[in-house]
Amino acid sequence: MANKINTTLFILFIVAMYIFYFLLPPQKISLEEKRKLAKYTPLSYKTYLNGLWAKGVDDYIDDHFPFRNNFIAMSEVFHASKGIQFKHQEKIFVGKRKKPVLENIEDTTHANINFKDDFDESYSGSLLILDGSVYPSGGGSPRMSKLFSAMLNEYAEKLKGKTRVLSAVAPLSSAFIPALKFRKYNTQNKETLLAIKNSLANGAIFCDVFNELDKHANEKMYFSTDHHWNAIGAYYAYVAFCRGAGFVPVDRNKMEKRIKYNFLGSLYQLTRDQSVKDNPDTLVYFVPNVTTTAVRYNPNNFNKPTKANVFSHNSTGGNTYLTFLGGDAPLIKITTSVKNGKKAVVIKNSMGNAFAVYLISHYEEVYVLDFRYSNHNLMDLIEKNGINDLIFSLGMYGAMSNGTINMMRRLATNNGVPKFEPSIVVDSNKVVTPLLDTLKTD
Amino acid sequence: MFSLAFYAWEEPMWIYLMIFTAFFDYFMAILIERWRGDKKAKIVMLVTILVNLSLLIFYKYGGFLYDNLSAIGKLPFDRPKNSLPVGISFYTFMVISYIVDVYRGQLKAQRNPLNFLMFISLFQHLVAGPIVRYSQIGNQVDSRTIDWSKFSTGVSRFCLGLFKKIVIANVAGALVTKYLDAGFNDLSSVEAWFGITMFSIQLYFDFSGYSDMAIGLAKMFGFDFDENFRHPYAAQSVGDFYRRWHISLGKFFRDYVYIPMGGNRKSQLRNILVVWLLTGIWHGASWNFALWGLYFGCFMILEKLLEKFLAKIPRFLRHTYTLILIVFSRAIFYFVDFAQLKAFVGTLFYSKKSIGVGFSSDVYEHLFWFVLVLLFCIPWDEIYTSDSRVNNKVSYYYLRFKPAINIAMLFLATMLLVNSTYNPFLYTRF
Numbered sequence: 053m054a055n056k057i058n059t060t061l062f063i064l065f066i067v068a069m070y071i072f073y074f075l076l077p078p079q080k081i082s083l084e085e086k087r088k089l090a091k092y093t094p095l096s097y098k099t100y101l102n103g104l105w106a107k108g109v110d111d112y113i114d115d116h117f118p119f120r121n122n123f124i125a126m127s128e129v130f131h132a133s134k135g136i137q138f139k140h141q142e143k144i145f146v147g148k149r150k151k152p153v154l155e156n157i158e159d160t161t162h163a164n165i166n167f168k169d170d171f172d173e174s175y176s177g178s179l180l181i182l183d184g185s186v187y188p189s190g191g192g193s194p195r196m197s198k199l200f201s202a203m204l205n206e207y208a209e210k211l212k213g214k215t216r217v218l219s220a221v222a223p224l225s226s227a228f229i230p231a232l233k234f235r236k237y238n239t240q241n242k243e244t245l246l247a248i249k250n251s252l253a254n255g256a257i258f259c260d261v262f263n264e265l266d267k268h269a270n271e272k273m274y275f276s277t278d279h280h281w282n283a284i285g286a287y288y289a290y291v292a293f294c295r296g297a298g299f300v301p302v303d304r305n306k307m308e309k310r311i312k313y314n315f316l317g318s319l320y321q322l323t324r325d326q327s328v329k330d331n332p333d334t335l336v337y338f339v340p341n342v343t344t345t346a347v348r349y350n351p352n353n354f355n356k357p358t359k360a361n362v363f364s365h366n367s368t369g370g371n372t373y374l375t376f377l378g379g380d381a382p383l384i385k386i387t388t389s390v391k392n393g394k395k396a397v398v399i400k401n402s403m404g405n406a407f408a409v410y411l412i413s414h415y416e417e418v419y420v421l422d423f424r425y426s427n428h429n430l431m432d433l434i435e436k437n438g439i440n441d442l443i444f445s446l447g448m449y450g451a452m453s454n455g456t457i458n459m460m461r462r463l464a465t466n467n468g469v470p471k472f473e474p475s476i477v478v479d480s481n482k483v484v485t486p487l488l489d490t491l492k493t494d
Numbered sequence: 495m496f497s498l499a500f501y502a503w504e505e506p507m508w509i510y511l512m513i514f515t516a517f518f519d520y521f522m523a524i525l526i527e528r529w530r531g532d533k534k535a536k537i538v539m540l541v542t543i544l545v546n547l548s549l550l551i552f553y554k555y556g557g558f559l560y561d562n563l564s565a566i567g568k569l570p571f572d573r574p575k576n577s578l579p580v581g582i583s584f585y586t587f588m589v590i591s592y593i594v595d596v597y598r599g600q601l602k603a604q605r606n607p608l609n610f611l612m613f614i615s616l617f618q619h620l621v622a623g624p625i626v627r628y629s630q631i632g633n634q635v636d637s638r639t640i641d642w643s644k645f646s647t648g649v650s651r652f653c654l655g656l657f658k659k660i661v662i663a664n665v666a667g668a669l670v671t672k673y674l675d676a677g678f679n680d681l682s683s684v685e686a687w688f689g690i691t692m693f694s695i696q697l698y699f700d701f702s703g704y705s706d707m708a709i710g711l712a713k714m715f716g717f718d719f720d721e722n723f724r725h726p727y728a729a730q731s732v733g734d735f736y737r738r739w740h741i742s743l744g745k746f747f748r749d750y751v752y753i754p755m756g757g758n759r760k761s762q763l764r765n766i767l768v769v770w771l772l773t774g775i776w777h778g779a780s781w782n783f784a785l786w787g788l789y790f791g792c793f794m795i796l797e798k799l800l801e802k803f804l805a806k807i808p809r810f811l812r813h814t815y816t817l818i819l820i821v822f823s824r825a826i827f828y829f830v831d832f833a834q835l836k837a838f839v840g841t842l843f844y845s846k847k848s849i850g851v852g853f854s855s856d857v858y859e860h861l862f863w864f865v866l867v868l869l870f871c872i873p874w875d876e877i878y879t880s881d882s883r884v885n886n887k888v889s890y891y892y893l894r895f896k897p898a899i900n901i902a903m904l905f906l907a908t909m910l911l912v913n914s915t916y917n918p919f920l921y922t923r924f
Contacts, residue, residue, distance in 0.1 A: 054646070054894065055642040056646070058646040058649050058650065058896060058897040059649055062649040062900065062904065065901060065905070069908075085916065114912075115915065117912050120912055120915070123908065123909045123912035124913050124916050126909050127910055130906065133862065134860050134861075134862055134863040135857075135859040135860045135863060135864075136859065136861055137858075137859060138855070141855040141859075142852055142854075142855060143851075143852045144856075146668075146671060178672075180851065180852070
């Protein structure tokens with residue numbers, strides 16, 4: 053009898069999974085993972101022989117397994133039950149390695165830049181979890197800073213006498229871990245950013261973001277559960293920028309203060325650590341008292357702009373960081389009520405979103421250009437619009453890779469043709485659009 | 495057909511190679527049988543083995559040989575770029591054992607080519623063994639019976655194997671990646687030993703889990719495969735370990751290499767070294783595997799020489815000595831690069847680094863899982879399903895709850911498998 057029960061239960065389980073697989077409606081997106089789910093790969097002689105079809109079917113079944121989200125949620129319980137969890141335990145989380153990390157070779161010639169566009173949509177390094185907050189380990193490399201500065205110097209040379217070039221690179225949150233034993237990361241961040249300053253030439257201006265943030269190290273300037281800084285961290289970066297650019301920063305107490313609760317960001321989704329889950333972020337942000345209109349352009353030209361928002365007050369939950377500019381876009385133009393004739397272009401990755409919104413107090417027009425997605429020609433944009441300031445505001449990880457530096461350099465010669473063909477292939481030949489940020493540190 | 499479809503799914507290109515191997519060996523075996531007793535049979539046997547080994551060497555060791563030969567002098571051809579056909583190491587040894595057994599007259603050659611193709615391509619063992627001999631399942635290839643008892647035993651074995659692979663080996667694998675892949679120059683000695691111990695756990699539960707699944711699936715389809723692992727970490731000596739670990743490979747080398755070379759009657763020490771060198775190389779096309787084999791070969795010889803002395807040592811100490819040697823050997827197995835291996839071995843015995851942040855949390859957060867690992871090292875099935883225990887109360891309840899245990903293991907493994915497909919992006923991209 054036991055044999056019959058054993059066999060029947062096993063077969064029932066397998067058959068039930070098959071039935072549910074065919075009966076349940078297929079999902080297109082995963083809100084938890086913030087991505088599109090795999091599509092079915094068509095069968096052809098070529099896709100069969102090169103194995104893409106079989107892998108595609110594997111990926112499709114992986115992504116559409118019945119009750120997938122429930123299984124994933126339950127596995128969290130399993131992982132939390134493997135042992136004893138202490139709230140104040142220091143932990144190291146190692147992300148899945150998706151593809152070999154390209155070595156950041158020091159290349160001072162720049163004569164022939166062949167580095168690949170290099171930013172991964174998923175994190176692959178190690179993270180430190182401390183009291184429910186997640187931090188990257190490390191603090192960049194002064195070696196790479198020189199390459200970033202060299203690219204800035206090239207823009208400063210080309211734009212001499214017409215447009216100022218300003219560097220406002222943000223340190224990693226590791227610089228401000230509230231524990232003495234991690235002080236070394238503070239020093240590493242500082243040295244990396246100082247190396248940018250020491251290598252700048254041709255009148256390029258260094259905004260000492262690190263120093264300004266370091267003065268306020270006892271305040272919460274980065275999210276615990278997300279890889280971005282919060283509005284307070286970005287505000288201090290803005291103060292540093294103003295000091296470098298010769299502006300008087302607007303007191304944030306004179307801005308409209310808004311609050312959003314229960315933000316579990318990217319680093320929670322990545323680590324799925326219980327202590328992080330128990331420590332959701334609160335976003336306090338400040339809206340400058342300036343009237344704005346904003347439009348967003350497609351990656352390749354200025355045709356058919358669509359309406360954009362400087363602040364997206366409705367973005368909540370896992371998308372709370374989209375509050376700033378509504379998230380990443382190739383190019384956003386903000387026109388403000390500040391009629392002083394000054395115009396700026398901000399070259400940024402997602403860290404720059406929370407920073408750029410403060411600039412509306414100082415410029416009549418602010419162009420926010422994401423170097424990862426835009427194919428617009430930066431030099432044309434600057435010349436045609438009479439741009440006064442070219443501001444590089446990005447997270448340090450964006451400035452610390454040959455690939456990203458190359459992408460920023462190439463903005464000068466873009467011709468409106470898509471950079472990507474049309475997507476890149478990463479792990480298990482899963483095709484993804486390369487639109488996401490990276491935390492990669494050197 | 496199902497086995498071929500299964501193979502073609504993973505290996506659409508090299509399925510032709512497997513089919514060629516099957517039909518080539520099928521015809522050669524018939525010829526050998528026809529000419530048995532004649533010199534021609536021996537020639538055909540040697541040619542057949544040579545062809546099979548050549549294919550294995552070309553596909554598995556081509557790049558390795560090229561690298562080593564080109565270090566001596568420039569070669570007139572490019573480095574082979576072919577990928578390794580799945581299962582070639584297993585099915586090549588299966589056909590060699592078949593050919594030799596037919597030559598020796600221990601087997602009748604299979605007359606139905608499709609049956610022989612099925613023997614080679616049986617999906618259950620194709621990916622990770624065991625090396626199934628025709629002598630074991632020849633009768634079942636022709637006809638087999640499936641009943642509730644056999645199917646149920648297969649189900650239990652499959653669920654156990656899947657659980658071992660997913661819930662133990664993969665979890666250990668995550669710790670291995672963490673401690674052995676992320677720059678061990680920053681490791682303390684304690685962390686290095688922890689990492690390599692986790693690799694020992696991963697390797698055993700991964701490989702034996704696959705074997706369990708293969709044996710279980712085979713049972714569901716009416717085949718009886720021999721055991722491939724017999725609690726190797728309970729071994730009292732390196733020699734004992736060898737008899738418990740990857741048994742089908744050990745038996746292959748014993749019957750087709752060690753004994754034909756003279757076994758323990760003639761040049762035993764040489765024979766042991768040759769067998770272990772081959773065992774090492776079989777595991778991978780790299781010198782570290784050869785070193786790993788020689789490492790075991792040397793200890794086998796030492797144990798032979800110190801046999802009487804070792805017999806006097808308490809069991810506990812013998813077990814500890816064996817475990818340390820085995821765990822250490824995993825370092826040789828893991829690091830393909832000798833410079834890395836040297837640095838890691840150095841770290842195992844001396845490191846200036848103190849224990850890193852997060853080590854204690856890794857230990858605490860896996861405490862119950864460590865207990866689970868130990869529990870799964872115990873052969874519950876052998877203990878509680880044996881005939882001598884048939885009236886035992888625990889045995890009674892164990893058998894009663896077996897279906898529930900199996901379905902729980904299957905559910906847990908499915909859950910973690912699905913979880914492994916979780917691939918969060920840092921930012922919303924729909």
